[in-house]
Amino acid sequence: MEKKIDERVVDEIERNHWKTVGKRILKDWRVYVMAIPLIFFFICWRYLPMSGLLIAFKSYDGKDVIGSPWNGFAGFKELMTGSYATTENSFWKAFRNTFTLSFYSMIFGFPMPIILALLFSEIKNETYRSVLQVLSYLPKFVSLVVITTLVNLMCSNGSETMHTSGGPITVLLETIHMIPKGTKLMYQSEYFRPIYQISGIWETAGYGSIVYFAAILSISPTSYEAARMDGASKWAQIKYVTFPGIASTLTIMLILEIGHLLTVGYEKVMLLYSQETYETADVISTFVMRTGGVGDTGSNTGTIGKTIASAADLFNSLIAMLLVIGSNTIARRVSSTSLY
Amino acid sequence: MGGRLDRSEIIFKIISYTLLTIFALFCLYPFIYTISAAISSQDAVDAGKVVIFPIGLQFDAFKYVFEDRSFWLAYTSTLFVTLWGTVWSMFISIFGGYALSKKRIPFNKGLNFFLVFTMWFSAGMIPTLINYQQTRDIFQNIGIVDQKWVVVIAMGLAAYNIILLRNAFSGVPKEIEEAATVDGANEFQIATKVFIPMSKASIATVALFYGISRWNGYFWAKQIMVGEDQIPPLQVFIRNTLDKVLGGEETHSYDGFSVSSLFYAMIVCAVVPIIIIYPFIQKYFAAGVNLGGVKE
Numbered sequence: 001m002e003k004k005i006d007e008r009v010v011d012e013i014e015r016n017h018w019k020t021v022g023k024r025i026l027k028d029w030r031v032y033v034m035a036i037p038l039i040f041f042f043i044c045w046r047y048l049p050m051s052g053l054l055i056a057f058k059s060y061d062g063k064d065v066i067g068s069p070w071n072g073f074a075g076f077k078e079l080m081t082g083s084y085a086t087t088e089n090s091f092w093k094a095f096r097n098t099f100t101l102s103f104y105s106m107i108f109g110f111p112m113p114i115i116l117a118l119l120f121s122e123i124k125n126e127t128y129r130s131v132l133q134v135l136s137y138l139p140k141f142v143s144l145v146v147i148t149t150l151v152n153l154m155c156s157n158g159s160e161t162m163h164t165s166g167g168p169i170t171v172l173l174e175t176i177h178m179i180p181k182g183t184k185l186m187y188q189s190e191y192f193r194p195i196y197q198i199s200g201i202w203e204t205a206g207y208g209s210i211v212y213f214a215a216i217l218s219i220s221p222t223s224y225e226a227a228r229m230d231g232a233s234k235w236a237q238i239k240y241v242t243f244p245g246i247a248s249t250l251t252i253m254l255i256l257e258i259g260h261l262l263t264v265g266y267e268k269v270m271l272l273y274s275q276e277t278y279e280t281a282d283v284i285s286t287f288v289m290r291t292g293g294v295g296d297t298g299s300n301t302g303t304i305g306k307t308i309a310s311a312a313d314l315f316n317s318l319i320a321m322l323l324v325i326g327s328n329t330i331a332r333r334v335s336s337t338s339l340y
Numbered sequence: 341m342g343g344r345l346d347r348s349e350i351i352f353k354i355i356s357y358t359l360l361t362i363f364a365l366f367c368l369y370p371f372i373y374t375i376s377a378a379i380s381s382q383d384a385v386d387a388g389k390v391v392i393f394p395i396g397l398q399f400d401a402f403k404y405v406f407e408d409r410s411f412w413l414a415y416t417s418t419l420f421v422t423l424w425g426t427v428w429s430m431f432i433s434i435f436g437g438y439a440l441s442k443k444r445i446p447f448n449k450g451l452n453f454f455l456v457f458t459m460w461f462s463a464g465m466i467p468t469l470i471n472y473q474q475t476r477d478i479f480q481n482i483g484i485v486d487q488k489w490v491v492v493i494a495m496g497l498a499a500y501n502i503i504l505l506r507n508a509f510s511g512v513p514k515e516i517e518e519a520a521t522v523d524g525a526n527e528f529q530i531a532t533k534v535f536i537p538m539s540k541a542s543i544a545t546v547a548l549f550y551g552i553s554r555w556n557g558y559f560w561a562k563q564i565m566v567g568e569d570q571i572p573p574l575q576v577f578i579r580n581t582l583d584k585v586l587g588g589e590e591t592h593s594y595d596g597f598s599v600s601s602l603f604y605a606m607i608v609c610a611v612v613p614i615i616i617i618y619p620f621i622q623k624y625f626a627a628g629v630n631l632g633g634v635k636e
Contacts, residue, residue: 021446024444024445024446025445025446028442028444028445028527030526030527030528031438031439031442031445031527032439032445034435034436034438034439034527034528034531035435035436035439035440035451037431037432037435037436038432038433038435038436038439038440038455038502039436039451039454041432041497042454042455042458042497044475044494045471045472045475045494045495045497046458046462046463047458048471049463049464049467049468049470049471050461050463050467051467052463052464052466052467052468052470052471053463053464053467055466055467055470065470116360116363119355119356119359119360120356120360122352122353122356123356123357123360131364132360132361132363132364134618134619134622135364135367135368136360136363136364136367137622138367138368138371138618139367139370141552141556141614141618142556142611142614143555143556143557143558143575143610144556144558145556145558145575145576145578145579146556146575146578146607146610146611149578149579149582149603149607150370150374150607152582152586153600153603153604154370154373156600158388164386164387164388164598165386165387165388166388167388167600168373168388168390168391170388171388202366202367202370205363206363206367228346233346233347233348233349234346234348234349234351234352235348235352266465267558267559270559271579285465288464288465288466289465292465292466292469294465294466294469294563306466309465309466310464310466310467313464313465313466313467314464316464317461317462317463317464318461321460321461324459324460325460
């Protein structure tokens with residue numbers, strides 16, 4: 001008897017809860033209406049494509065994803081241990097290259113914005129400083145096609161038949177004997193990484209310094225005064241005042257960077273690499289493109305290629321997601337700040 | 341700030357001025373070189389003599405670009421995609437961001453997760469391509485044959501930008517909203533007459549981010565706009581021309597200027613709009629970046 005009453009009370013509360021939820025939804029129906037375009041867009045062009053990942057587990061006929069017969073993990077097996085793992089431009093090479101490119105970006109690209117911000121904060125003439133800053137942000141807003149076209153032209157090799165001596169960078173490096181004459185910067189795999197990293201620094205270091213510069217500006221000037229009173233040299237001030245002041249920003253940025261270890265900008269690689277530089281330049285996304293027959297470097301390998309490519313993509317996406325979520329969780333723990 | 345500078349401080353100042361000046365010039369140099377090489381003579385460019393200033397002036401490369409009809413068709417394509425793409429993305433982002441910022445509505449958390457999940461996990465290239473191709477077919481079936489609309493409608497939205505706007509709307513004081521409610525304004529009026537005017541700086545920032553990314557858009561436009569009768573945007577045009585030259589398909593030489601000069605001239609034309617709006621947008625950079633961190 002008693003139990004029944006309890007149940008009835010619970011039911012009543014449940015019903016009331018849903019009644020109030022319903023009421024609140026009705027009251028704010030206009031807010032939901034405003035969210036409709038967003039929901040529509042994300043379902044159509046972000047969530048629906050996810051169903052296409054099933055291709056990785058199917059033998060895809062090139063038309064109907066859902067209707068294709070199941071294939072289990074055969075695609076993954078083929079990708080990781082089969083012919084795609086043993087060929088010259090294998091999946092595992094692309095996997096290693098992805099990590100290597102990201103890793104070098106971190107070693108060279110990560111400290112640059114910090115150094116720049118540190119130096120910017122030293123320039124007290126505001127007009128001059130903003131001129132320098134504005135110039136250094138500029139490359140960030142230029143398209144990748146333009147940047148890579150510039151890189152292609154400026155690093156182009158000379159040609160006997162066309163009577164050209166190559167782009168200005170080739171000419172410069174040849175004059176100072178850093179590269180032997182006749183080097184093809186864009187077509188020799190040992191130069192791909194330096195070109196990728198240096199153009200990357202050119203592109204993003206200035207813009208990346210904004211966040212650190214803001215952090216340095218927020219350090220109270222009295223801290224520096226106090227340090228100076230104690231006779232601290234500039235190096236000591238940087239070590240004991242500036243670095244502790246930007247430590248939290250630095251930690252977050254580093255963690256987030258780690259989270260993006262597997263998301264190498266495929267567009268830039270695609271626009272810079274060529275068959276001759278696959279050795280160092282082929283990353284997972286370009287492997288996917290090539291195998292899946294996407295883009296101008298794609299050789300259409302038929303429908304089996306699409307299965308293999310989707311398997312590689314899914315594998316990549318899953319690890320990338322784990323890295324991003326993991327790094328975000330850590331960032332949140334460390335400083336109660338997270339990107340999302 | 342009182343007192344004389346310590347010796348180490350003077351040294352550091354000198355280093356800062358020197359290195360930053362060098363870095364700024366390093367950032368600027370390719371642009372200067374581009375302009376100079378576009379208007380230098382064929383011999384000077386091909387022999388690699390151009391360093392900073394133009395040598396042996398010619399304006400034929402620019403003239404050639406100005407008279408190239410297909411270049412300007414691609415240019416108008418880009419203008420079209422930039423204009424309508426920004427309008428469409430902003431429409432979704434402003435109202436979507438507004439709804440996401442309303443913590444009081446049921447399922448708000450779910451809606452936020454719905455958005456943020458797409459930043460963690462994406463469908464990947466092949467499924468996305470197939471999806472866009474299907475979208476193109478559907479558009480075709482309902483009579484939209486201009487594939488620029490596929491680029492405008494189905495692409496370009498960035499979850500990050502929507503979150504920037506959500507945060508801006510969350511920052512509007514509650515009292516103002518309550519006052520508007522008391523005055524009898526409905527939610528649409530509150531959004532358009534109170535929240536949007538109060539978040540002008542953030543809206544401008546996001547619009548500029550969208551505008552620039554639309555102007556620079558390349559990859560998916562190239563994959564999707566493949567029909568014979570289609571005019572892909574400028575970036576695709578430049579890259580296709582470059583591919584032809586690099587691939588040796590086009591060995592045709594130009595009268596009076598180097599083939600490199602032709603590209604430099606095209607690049608100048610492609611970058612000029614960004615340089616023009618640049619002075620107006622640079623004050624928003626700091627605001628845009630700082631909004632990115634979410635304090636909870």
